[in-house]
Amino acid sequence: MKIRxxxxxxxxxxxxxxxxxxxxxxxxxxxxxxxxDSKLVRIYVETSAPADLEADRD
Incomplete structure (x- = not known):
């Protein structure tokens, strides 16, 4: 997943x-x-689901 x-x-x-x-x-x-002139920033985070959640799908 990519999250902003x-x-x-x-x-x-x-x-x-x-x-x-x-x-x-x-x-x-x-x-x-x-x-x-915003005081805010943005970052992008790339993630994957934890292995235990992935295993629950199988």
Missing amino acids: IMGTPHECDDAVKVLRLAFNVLEVSGQRRNRG
Whole structure:
């Protein structure tokens, strides 16, 4: 899965920490500033489901 997160730099960092608790985080992009004079940034996170969830589908 690819997930886009938008928020303050601190919020985005915290969101990645939470995602790591639920998913296998494969890659996290650097922070990119949103357009205009926004104080928000966005990051892109690539994840996969944990192995135990994958096994439940079989």
